[in-house]
Structures are given as C-alpha cells and as structure tokens.
Amino acid sequence: xxxxxxxxxxxxxxxxxxRLAGVSIATASKALNGRRxxxxxxxxxxxxxxxxxxxxxxxxxxxxxxxxxxTVGLLTSDLEGRFxxxxxxxxxxxxxxxxxxxxxxxxxxxxxxxxxxxxxxLSRRVDGLIVVGARPDPRASLGPDLPVPVVYAYAPSESxxxxxxxxxxxxxxxxxxxxxxxxxxxxxxxxxxxxTYGAARDRxxxxxxxxxxxxxxxxxxxxxxxxxxxxxxxxxxxxxxxxTPDVDAIFAGSDQIARxxxxxxxxxxxxxxxxxxxxxxxxxxxxxxxxxPPLTSIDIRLExxxxxxxxxxxxxxxxxxxxxxxxxxxxLITRGSTAPQT
Amino acid sequence: xxxxxxxxxxxxxxxxxxRLAGVSIATASKALNGRRxxxxxxxxxxxxxxxxxxxxxxxxxxxxxxxxxxTVGLLTSDLEGRFxxxxxxxxxxxxxxxxxxxxxxxxxxxxxxxxxxxxxxLSRRVDGLIVVGARPDPRASLGPDLPVPVVYAYAPSESxxxxxxxxxxxxxxxxxxxxxxxxxxxxxxxxxxxxTYGAARDRxxxxxxxxxxxxxxxxxxxxxxxxxxxxxxxxxxxxxxxxTPDVDAIFAGSDQIARxxxxxxxxxxxxxxxxxxxxxxxxxxxxxxxxxPPLTSIDIRLExxxxxxxxxxxxxxxxxxxxxxxxxxxxLITRGSTAPQT
Numbered sequence: 001x002x003x004x005x006x007x008x009x010x011x012x013x014x015x016x017x018x019r020l021a022g023v024s025i026a027t028a029s030k031a032l033n034g035r036r037x038x039x040x041x042x043x044x045x046x047x048x049x050x051x052x053x054x055x056x057x058x059x060x061x062x063x064x065x066x067x068x069x070x071t072v073g074l075l076t077s078d079l080e081g082r083f084x085x086x087x088x089x090x091x092x093x094x095x096x097x098x099x100x101x102x103x104x105x106x107x108x109x110x111x112x113x114x115x116x117x118x119x120x121x122l123s124r125r126v127d128g129l130i131v132v133g134a135r136p137d138p139r140a141s142l143g144p145d146l147p148v149p150v151v152y153a154y155a156p157s158e159s160x161x162x163x164x165x166x167x168x169x170x171x172x173x174x175x176x177x178x179x180x181x182x183x184x185x186x187x188x189x190x191x192x193x194x195x196t197y198g199a200a201r202d203r204x205x206x207x208x209x210x211x212x213x214x215x216x217x218x219x220x221x222x223x224x225x226x227x228x229x230x231x232x233x234x235x236x237x238x239x240x241x242x243x244t245p246d247v248d249a250i251f252a253g254s255d256q257i258a259r260x261x262x263x264x265x266x267x268x269x270x271x272x273x274x275x276x277x278x279x280x281x282x283x284x285x286x287x288x289x290x291x292x293p294p295l296t297s298i299d300i301r302l303e304x305x306x307x308x309x310x311x312x313x314x315x316x317x318x319x320x321x322x323x324x325x326x327x328x329x330x331x332l333i334t335r336g337s338t339a340p341q342t
Numbered sequence: 343x344x345x346x347x348x349x350x351x352x353x354x355x356x357x358x359x360x361r362l363a364g365v366s367i368a369t370a371s372k373a374l375n376g377r378r379x380x381x382x383x384x385x386x387x388x389x390x391x392x393x394x395x396x397x398x399x400x401x402x403x404x405x406x407x408x409x410x411x412x413t414v415g416l417l418t419s420d421l422e423g424r425f426x427x428x429x430x431x432x433x434x435x436x437x438x439x440x441x442x443x444x445x446x447x448x449x450x451x452x453x454x455x456x457x458x459x460x461x462x463x464l465s466r467r468v469d470g471l472i473v474v475g476a477r478p479d480p481r482a483s484l485g486p487d488l489p490v491p492v493v494y495a496y497a498p499s500e501s502x503x504x505x506x507x508x509x510x511x512x513x514x515x516x517x518x519x520x521x522x523x524x525x526x527x528x529x530x531x532x533x534x535x536x537x538t539y540g541a542a543r544d545r546x547x548x549x550x551x552x553x554x555x556x557x558x559x560x561x562x563x564x565x566x567x568x569x570x571x572x573x574x575x576x577x578x579x580x581x582x583x584x585x586t587p588d589v590d591a592i593f594a595g596s597d598q599i600a601r602x603x604x605x606x607x608x609x610x611x612x613x614x615x616x617x618x619x620x621x622x623x624x625x626x627x628x629x630x631x632x633x634x635p636p637l638t639s640i641d642i643r644l645e646x647x648x649x650x651x652x653x654x655x656x657x658x659x660x661x662x663x664x665x666x667x668x669x670x671x672x673x674l675i676t677r678g679s680t681a682p683q684t
Contacts, residue, residue, distance in 0.1 A: 070462065071462055071466065073445075079427070079431075080423065080424070080427060080628075081422065081423020081424065081426065081427035082422070082423065082424075084423065085421065085422060085423035085427075085448065088448055089421075089448060089450070092448070101447055101458065101459050101462035101463070102447070102448075103415075103445035103446065103447060103462075103463075103466075104445065104446040104447070104448075105443055105444070105445060105446070106427065106430055106431060106434070106444075106446075108431070116443065117443050120412065120413055120443035120445075121443070121445075124413065124445075124466040124467075125466070229632060230632040231632065234634075256628070256632065259632075260632075263634070286422075286598070286629075287628075290571060290572040290573065290598065290601075290602075292576075292605070
C-alpha cells in the first residue's frame, strides 16, 4: 500500500518526492528519468525534493515494486467486448496468471462514465491502466496527472506524451494484397468499410502500395467505401462485378464485409477461390471460420496487443515509462477463400 | 470501509455479529432474516451475538449501506464477452450510472484463476459479486463463506442456497414454435445445438410442449442435435429436407445454426419465409440482423438479466438476500425470416 508522507525512517517513495515538489507522480517520474517532456524548472524542483528526502533513483523501482497491488484496470468503450476481452486475456497472460488481476470497466464511449470508472479503479489502488478505445481512431488522453501509468491500446491517445499501441492497418492492407498476388491474382479490388475510420483509409494505403510495387492497378479503379456490414459487402460486390466483370480477387475491409462478398459471389455463380479469391480483415473467428469457404483473413492479434500493453505497463510501473505510438504488425491467416484446401 | 471489530461507541455491524458468532456474514444475514437454510443452533449463536452487540436488524441495512464501496465484481468465464458485456451493462444501469462501477474479471472457466480473481476483488472491497458462467449449465458454487453476497447469472449455481438467475430456455423454445404456428406453419422442425447443454434440451421441451398444445407433431419425427455452428445448420437442413421435403418452418437452436439453415434453404431453392420460415435463438445482433432475410430470433435479454442480478445483489447487500433459481422470460424479436416485411 502507498503510505502517507511524513514517515521518519521509512525510505522515501516517488510519491513522497512528487508531493514535496508539488507535481504529479508521473511528472516526478519523468523528471527523474530525464525525459524531455518536463520543463527545466519543474525538473529542478523534483530533483531538489528527491535530494531532501534522500530519494535515489533505485528507490523508485523498489518503492513502486513494494507498492504494487497486482491489479490493473482495463477501461474499454468496446460495446461488444469483441476487441477488449482478447486484449484483457493477453494482458493477464503477460502479467503472469495468478499474480495480476485485470479489472475491466465499460465506459461505453462516455467521458463522464469513464472518469467515474477511473476514480473507482484508482481508489482500488490499481497499479496501472490500459485504455481500449471504441474504434481505432485517436481518442482524448486521460491527461498527464494520473498517479499510475497508462497505456492506450487499439485506439491511440491524441497526446504524444502517452504510450499508444495500435495495429498496423497499412501493413495489414499490404499483407492482404501481397498474399493475393502470391496466389497469382492480378485484378484485385478493395471493398472497404466506413471511410470516417482512419483504419479504413490506412488499409487502402497498404493496398495501393502493394499493387504499385507489383506494377498493378486497383481493379474497379477506386476503393469502394461503405459501412462495416455484410449488406454493404453484398451490394458493393454486385456493383463491382457489373463494372469490372473480370475481377479475380477482392480484399474486404472486415470479415463481416467479406461474408457479404462471399454471398454475392455465390449468387452470381462465381466460384471462390477458383474465379475470385477473397480476403477479410480482423480474423473474427465466428465470422471467418464459419464462412463458405472458410475465410482467409488479416489477424489484428488482439491478444498480442494485450501482452505488449502489459509489458509496457509493467515497465512504466517499474519506473521505465515510454511514450509515442508503437505500431504492431498484423498476421495473415490462410483459409480456403484464397487457396483450395484439402 | 468496513472497520475492524472491537469499537466502543460505534454501532455494531453485521460483520461484527458474524465475527463474534464465528460464522460468515452471509450466514449471519440469513440467520437474522429467519431464512430456513440456517441450522437452529447456528441461528441461536448469531442471535446471541447480535444481542450482545446491541445489533438491531435495522442497523444491518444502515451498517452495510455505510460500508458500501460502490463497486461490484463480475466474474466471467465467457471467452468472447458476448454474454458477459451485456450483463455488465445491464447491471451498471440498474445500480445507477456514476454510482457503482462493475469490475469484470475473466476466469476462463479455470477454478484456480477464478479463486485468484475472487481474492483480488474481495481485497479491493467489492460490495458483491455477479458470477457469469461459460455455458448455461449449473456450475460449482463459490461456497457459503464469502464475506459479500453473490448472484449467479446465465449459469446457475449447483447450490440451492445461492441465488441464480437463468434464461427460460423451455419458454423460449415454446415461444418460437407458438410464433411459427401463429404465422400459419404446421410442419415445424427443430435443429438444435449441442445436446450436452441443458439449454439445448430445454429448448426442445418447449418446442414439443407448444406442438402438443396445438395438436401437431414435430416435422422430421425428432429434434436434430449437433453443434452450435453454421456448418451444422447447413448439414442438418440438407438431411431434414431430404427426409421431410414438405417442412414449412425450422426453429434453430442458435442464430449461428439459423444462418446455416438459411444458406442451405437458399441453395436448395426454398424461399424464406414463403416456403420455409426460420427462427433463431440468442438474438445475436451481428448474426441475426445481417442475415438474409433478417432473422426472427428469441432474445435471451442479457441486459435485463444483468439488471435483475444488480437488483438482487443490492437487496442482498442491504440485508435481504434471496436464494434458489429465478427463471427470466425470453422475448421474441420478429424479423423477415418468419413474416415478409415491407
């Protein structure tokens, strides 16, 4: 437990230093770790306080380790739990099963509810927070003044002072098209999701990059954008095949869109993968594995994202915070929709 | 915060009474509320302790209310979060947004992990626990000796001393068939899920009851059991239509099975709902609303389950615990797969 300040023989903690300097623990930590985000004046105050309390940098790690409660909060706005539960599981695995509990709170994308949950988690002495956004676009930072480290996962923080972990949507789009090219496809179209999502536009950037590298053009002339739904996948496929009947591959922006693509191809009498190969995105097992044929998909590796979030959070708790945005690679999961499987 | 015993002027709490009597808080509460599960001898000890501490039944509510932390733990083994997140949201709504935080911990159906999370939650002073099982079959009780009340939701506890809230699977099966009969169908078949699930068998009981009441027989002669998958829905539909080509309605044991049923009917050239009407189960929005045609389904009302769990838990925290199994009714959501919609 973090004990109050004013102790006699007790070794000073980072929290004591912060209190004496009149700054947040995060700021005190940054100042003592020589990070650039801290003003020179603030840093001088923190170093002065640390000296007066005989606080040594090593005591930081010791103090925080001793103060650890073995509990981390996961604040999510993912209403279905489809993204946040795998991240939670990955984080728990990385922390070590039976040693750290991850408590998930659902903020439903509501700032007031989020603040309430943050207070509830902090008052329960969590060691750190993982924040999972509702969609993979930048979200507001919880700010620099929280008493515990924060890692933003799936959706990045708008602040470069925070650490954010995101999936490589550009790389995922590239990976899908490179796989289709490797399968011998040359007339590749892209049916994307909602273009107000950065992830939808990023995937297209990867698509166009991979095509350009291979000296190919996008079939249909442009990416088709719509919604993240099966209905859009069906409708867009019909439009596409009317305009460009010789298309031999479709990369869909999500597995739900891809399910619609498969249904429409089936109705139009096109064999998958013989006539048209199809790749989805997300590797949502319930959608991808049950498709006919089973759907090749780009896996955004949410459990891996959770594991890395836990590692970065543990490092920050131990006094080694990092900041900026880390982009984590996707992975291709091959199923029957791109290569006939026996 | 619950303060330690031995206070002088402080009003005695239920926790003091329990400690003096050498029983759990739950047992002390049951004894003072005159519930039958408590042995006469235990009850006498509790009443004796209550008298020595000048504890009055009204102090129970006061004491617990004062001791409330505004936090409830939700322990789940639902790996996808598909069932537990709506239950969490319903519970938070019932507790009152901004007043109680629900912390979700994922036990993954593992008893050791579950015990670890229970300890972590209790050490964070949660006011109560909601336990959500991995599947709707009875699960082991956490036991009678926890210091906070527990409500089992979705999967009932094996112990009748606990309070369990479950969906009415018999009623849901009946509701599906009654709807099909109301739509003029007479040759109704049932393609169920995994028969090792009590829920699969319960749904069939409802089906047979509704058919018997209408003087009808099950089309195909027997329920078809398999797995909770689209592939099973497709295969079973082909078998069924080969044996019983004149079937005019299929009730599927889950929305995933129903998706397979729709695909197979489509392939066999049967129009839905004109030739064959289809009803699913779960009302899983991503599956049901995106089907072609959109799928009529039995909604198990998970948010409602969460709300009732919160209400029962709040009552137990206030000293009014209940026990046994409460069966909550399902709801029919009508879409295009049973009635043509404009």
